[in-house]
Amino acid sequence: MTAPLISLQGITKTFGEGLAAFQALRGIDLDIQPGDFVAIMGPSGSGKSTMMNILGCLDVPTSGTYLFKGHHVEQLTRDERALLRRRYLGFVFQGYNLLARTSALENVELPLLYRGEAKKVRQQAALAALRKVGLEDRAHHTPAELSGGQQQRVAIARAIVTEPEVLLADEPTGNLDTERSREIMQLLERFNRDAGITILMVTHEADMAAFARTTVKFRDGMIESMQIHKRLVDA
Amino acid sequence: MIAMLIITLGLAMREIRRHLMRSFLTVLGIIIGVGSVVTMVTLGNGTTAAVQQQISSLGANILQIRPGQGFGRGGGGAQPQPFDADDVAAIRQQVAGVVRVAPQVQSSGLAVRNAANWSTSIYGTTNDYLKAQSWSIDVGRVFTPQEEQAGKTVCLIGSTILRNLFRAESPVGQRIRIRDLSCEVIGTLKSRGSSFGPGDQDDVIIMPVKAVQRRITGNQKVSMILVSVDPAYNSDAVQASIKSLLRERRRLGPGKADDFNIFDTRQISETLQNTTKTLTALLGAVAAVSLLVGGIGIMNIMLVSITERTREIGIRLAIGALGREVLLQFLVEAVVLASLGGVLGLAIALGASALLSPMLQIPFLFNPTINAVAFLFSAGIGILFGYFPARRAARLNPIDALRHE
Numbered sequence: 207m208t209a210p211l212i213s214l215q216g217i218t219k220t221f222g223e224g225l226a227a228f229q230a231l232r233g234i235d236l237d238i239q240p241g242d243f244v245a246i247m248g249p250s251g252s253g254k255s256t257m258m259n260i261l262g263c264l265d266v267p268t269s270g271t272y273l274f275k276g277h278h279v280e281q282l283t284r285d286e287r288a289l290l291r292r293r294y295l296g297f298v299f300q301g302y303n304l305l306a307r308t309s310a311l312e313n314v315e316l317p318l319l320y321r322g323e324a325k326k327v328r329q330q331a332a333l334a335a336l337r338k339v340g341l342e343d344r345a346h347h348t349p350a351e352l353s354g355g356q357q358q359r360v361a362i363a364r365a366i367v368t369e370p371e372v373l374l375a376d377e378p379t380g381n382l383d384t385e386r387s388r389e390i391m392q393l394l395e396r397f398n399r400d401a402g403i404t405i406l407m408v409t410h411e412a413d414m415a416a417f418a419r420t421t422v423k424f425r426d427g428m429i430e431s432m433q434i435h436k437r438l439v440d441a
Numbered sequence: 442m443i444a445m446l447i448i449t450l451g452l453a454m455r456e457i458r459r460h461l462m463r464s465f466l467t468v469l470g471i472i473i474g475v476g477s478v479v480t481m482v483t484l485g486n487g488t489t490a491a492v493q494q495q496i497s498s499l500g501a502n503i504l505q506i507r508p509g510q511g512f513g514r515g516g517g518g519a520q521p522q523p524f525d526a527d528d529v530a531a532i533r534q535q536v537a538g539v540v541r542v543a544p545q546v547q548s549s550g551l552a553v554r555n556a557a558n559w560s561t562s563i564y565g566t567t568n569d570y571l572k573a574q575s576w577s578i579d580v581g582r583v584f585t586p587q588e589e590q591a592g593k594t595v596c597l598i599g600s601t602i603l604r605n606l607f608r609a610e611s612p613v614g615q616r617i618r619i620r621d622l623s624c625e626v627i628g629t630l631k632s633r634g635s636s637f638g639p640g641d642q643d644d645v646i647i648m649p650v651k652a653v654q655r656r657i658t659g660n661q662k663v664s665m666i667l668v669s670v671d672p673a674y675n676s677d678a679v680q681a682s683i684k685s686l687l688r689e690r691r692r693l694g695p696g697k698a699d700d701f702n703i704f705d706t707r708q709i710s711e712t713l714q715n716t717t718k719t720l721t722a723l724l725g726a727v728a729a730v731s732l733l734v735g736g737i738g739i740m741n742i743m744l745v746s747i748t749e750r751t752r753e754i755g756i757r758l759a760i761g762a763l764g765r766e767v768l769l770q771f772l773v774e775a776v777v778l779a780s781l782g783g784v785l786g787l788a789i790a791l792g793a794s795a796l797l798s799p800m801l802q803i804p805f806l807f808n809p810t811i812n813a814v815a816f817l818f819s820a821g822i823g824i825l826f827g828y829f830p831a832r833r834a835a836r837l838n839p840i841d842a843l844r845h846e
């Protein structure tokens with residue numbers, strides 16, 4: 207086995223203080239190998255999103271250690287975590303979260319903007335990313351002119367345009383019908399298989415989790431079970 | 442960093458274009474503030490220039506010495522002793538720092554030529570007076586030394602006299618009658634246009650001082666002495682030596698008050714400059730208030746805009762924007778907005794002052810400094826009032842911001 211890309215030990219997360227305090231995560235230990243495709247499942251309120259926010263370096267745990275590529279994320283400043291996200295992570299959200307009244311192309315260019323890429327480079331990379339999700343011909347459409355499935359594909363293009371190591375997706379198919387959901391999953395599966403992007407995905411649906419290599423089940427802020435469907439082939 | 446700034450500028454412009462009407466209303470305060478202040482300052486400068494030009498036509502740094510105790514103090518006692526030609530000569534010879542000294546005998550009367558007549562002022566004086574008062578000759582010539590010495594009845598006429606007595610004819614060599622003397626016109630004075638105050642400076646006939654004394658006033662009195670001061674000398678020191686000389690000549694003992702007064706034309710400019718300063722300070726206050734109001738308008742709209750765009754901020758932060766990059770984005774937006782307001786204000790000021798100056802009969806003076814200052818000031822307002830909302834945006838928690846509806 208190679209060294210894990212992500213290593214969580216004794217992660218807890220408590221919201222609020224005193225009597226109102228609520229422990230959303232209560233001691234999570236988890237290792238994720240590079241190239242894995244992990245589906246996180248569990249009932250509503252079991253702490254999946256909280257876990258994803260911590261994994262995505264958007265939030266820090268109350269206690270425990272989170273090692274990402276050798277960085278102690280729990281010790282990093284706000285700006286340092288932003289730089290980690292910029293360099294290594296891509297995000298896909300349930301609600302797509304594209305910039306309104308902004309073309310698909312410009313939405314996909316956005317992460318490159320913060321990497322300081324020149325306009326030409328940004329445009330070419332964004333067009334290539336849109337091509338990979340099959341939306342090259344919709345480059346100049348705004349989100350309002352795209353269907354839900356198309357918007358989510360633009361969001362995926364935006365997440366992969368920087369060639370990230372990890373793609374985090376919190377219920378990416380939550381707002382889509384089964385057919386559109388399958389298309390999204392096929393895209394994710396392909397990026398995982400062909401580009402070697404590690405994918406961490408929250409989903410309610412077993413059908414969607416079936417695309418993943420590993421399934422982690424959450425209950426009441428703890429990991430209930432973990433199943434490996436498809437072994438990673440060691441290089 | 443530079444690339445980031447350019448990109449941010451682009452973003453800001455797009456955001457402003459997207460909400461054109463709102464952006465316009467946001468910066469209305471700044472537009473009005475900058476527009477009105479710059480218009481007022483420009484018109485104020487024009488007025489000052491116009492007045493200053495009229496003052497300089499009185500002659501720069503000229504002392505006017507008259508018998509009597511000066512304005513407002515008169516009353517009671519004997520008539521002050523008048524000046525005469527010896528006083529003029531004494532000042533010319535004994536006071537250091539005087540360039541020209543000229544007597545002025547003032548009278549008035551009806552000037553008649555053929556059927557036309559005109560009631561006017563008659564000054565008896567010398568060529569020095571013309572120089573000190575910067576009169577120039579339009580047609581003809583000034584007095585010759587012999588004419589001054591002998592008090593020949595020759596005269597120079599102002600343009601008002603020319604217009605009323607001669608119409609289109611050439612006046613040089615012609616004769617006009619004043620009271621019971623007939624005098625030959627030797628030249629015309631270049632017009633000064635209307636002077637400040639009610640007087641028309643062109644309504645005048647000038648003759649050698651001796652001619653007026655002998656043929657019109659009938660005595661040796663000089664009603665005023667005009668002294669032009671060498672700019673290299675201190676005007677106050679020159680005044681002091683004239684004062685002591687005249688006190689001596691008029692035998693005024695140590696306890697006695699002056700029975701003559703010296704008026705310095707420089708005082709008018711100084712008074713005017715003080716008035717201008719007060720006015721400028723007042724305009725500054727108006728500017729400060731209007732720009733404060735404009736700034737608060739910008740802050741208000743920026744806060745609204747940031748609330749509306751919370752989700753966008755969340756997206757930017759999630760994909761790796763640093764707090765300071767978000768701060769820069771909103772700060773630049775506020776500064777661009779405020780600067781555009783400033784530019785619009787300047788354009789309005791330019792149009793308004795170009796339009797109003799001719800109506801007020803003052804020169805239109807474009808002042809680059811005030812325009813630059815007003816522009817920088819409006820940009821500064823953008824920074825000042827944009828900072829707080831921008832910092833609020835930069836400090837948003839990305840998770841909360843993304844969840845914002």
Ligand SMILES: Nc1ncnc2c1ncn2[C@@H]1O[C@H](COP(=O)(O)OP(=O)(O)O)[C@@H](O)[C@H]1O
Pocket residue numbers: 221222228229230248249250251252253254255256257
């Ligand atoms: N910012 C927060 N403040 C307080 N409680 C929170 C916050 N975020 C999540 N929670 C609580 O933590 C629990 C886990 O939430 P979440 O991770 O969103 O669950 P899931 O995504 O599995 O549905 C829930 O009970 C939720 O109410």
Ligand SMILES: [Mg+2]
Pocket residue numbers: 254255256
């Ligand atoms: Mg959730």
